[in-house]
Amino acid sequence: MVNTHVQIGELTLKNPVIAASGTFGFGREMQQWNNLSQIGGISSKGLTLNPRLGNDPTRVAETASGMLNSVGLQNPGLQAFIEHELPFMLGLGTTVIANxxxxxxxxxxxxxxxxxxxxxxxxxxxxSCPNVNKGCMAFGSSAHLIQEVVRAVRQSTTKPLWVKLTPNVTAISEMALAAESAGADAVCLINTLLGMAIDRRSRRPVLRNNTGGLSGPAVKPVALRMVWDVAKSVSIPVIGMGGIMTGEDALEFMIAGATAVQVGTANLVKPTACQDIINEMIMIATAEKITSFSQYTGTLKTW
Ligand SMILES: Cc1cc2nc3c(=O)[nH]c(=O)nc-3n(C[C@H](O)[C@H](O)[C@H](O)COP(=O)(O)O)c2cc1C
Known part of the structure; x- marks a missing residue:
């Protein structure tokens, strides 16, 4: 038997696989394919104070080994989330994270x-959201602004506070250190990499927003390197993501230093991805005679 539990600060997750924000809604639609009490957690769609319709279509485009999106934070607003979505999510029997x-x-x-x-x-x-004009990635690109906003949010809540970082910076470990010093309980990385798709015939960008965020297997090597960099720099837990499609991928992120992982684009390819990944991780750990998933974290043997 493998002990699948992992610890993120004061929070214990039943396993390290969390559904990533924006790819799982509030869990309602995914319920038909999954027993959601069996996944480690669900991060809600990104919330804003007021409802947002998001960007005009086209908002997604397939790329080689991945996808671009510019959804633009479509969400019902915080109040509707608290009244209608959160009670549903809390009834699922998994850890609920408000993004x-x-x-x-x-x-x-x-x-x-x-x-x-x-x-x-x-x-x-x-x-770290690259698809809105104000806030978000503008904060995440400056260590000073990260510190300011994380400190202010830290003072407003006693809830565990995770900070999600953008890969669209030169030195992501500096951003992680800024979040840690301002009181973050964990850092999550990576959000999407800013990219673009062009339709040659019309000579127009495929996405109405012109640019979008790249995710999926195409970003995995970049994400792994960043998780490794950040895990060496901070003492708080790192939650890794970017292109995880299999249990093997998830364990690679843990070996690089992640305590838990998030799975995003894979859910759009296969709605049972999170559950399948957990099962694969258990199979691999059992075959390797590993007794606890946490034994994988930070065990990379660099050359
Ligand atoms: C369609 C789509 C919508 C997303 N929306 C959000 C969001 O609202 N908030 C957020 O923090 N990240 C959002 N993300 C980023 C993912 O949570 C994740 O960080 C990123 O896609 C990398 O992981 P992946 O390669 O497994 O998808 C979104 C990603 C996709 C593909």
Whole structure:
């Protein structure tokens, strides 16, 4: 028997596989294919204080080994989430993480204060969305701004606070250190890499937003390197993601230093991806006579 539990600060996850924000909605649609009590956690679609319709279509495009999206934070707004989606999510028997993406420091603080009054298990502060004009990635590209916003949110809630980082920076470990020093309980990486697709005939960008975020297997090597870099720099847990499609991929992220992982694009290819990945991890660990998933974390033998 493998002990599948992992510890993220004060929070114990039943296993290290979390459904990544924006690829699992609030779990409602995914329920028909999964027993959601068996996955490690669900990170909600990115929330803003007020409802957002998101960007105009076309909002997704397939690429070699991945996809581009510019959804633009379509969501029902924090109040509707708290009233209608959160009670449903809390009934699923898994860890529920509210992913927030305020367009200003004040909006993030206000959302954290409201979520503090709920039974949500953790807040994931998204400082990395590439598809909106204000806030988000603008915060996540400056260590100084990360520190400012994380400190302010930290003071507004006693909930576990995870900070989601953008890969669209030169030195992601500096950003992770800024989040840690301001009181983050964990850092999550990577969000999508800024990219573009062009239709040669019309000479127009495929996405109406012109650019979008690249995800899926195409980004995995970049994500692995960043998780490895960050895990060497910070003492708080690292939650790794980017192109995880299999149990083998998930374990590679843990070996690079991640305590837990998130699975995004894979859910859009195969709605049972999270569950399948957990089962594969258990099979591999059993074959390797590993007794606890946590034994994989940070065990990379570099040359
Ligand atoms: C369609 C789509 C929507 C996304 N929406 C969000 C979001 O609202 N908030 C967020 O933090 N990340 C969002 N992401 C990023 C994912 O959570 C994840 O960080 C990224 O896709 C890398 O993981 P993957 O390669 O497994 O998809 C979105 C990704 C996709 C593909």
């Amino acid at each position: 927030i993406a305020g367009h200003s420091l004040e909006e993030n603080v206000q959302m954290a204060m409201q979520l503090d009054q709920t039974a949500v298990h953790a807040i994931e502060l998204n400082l």
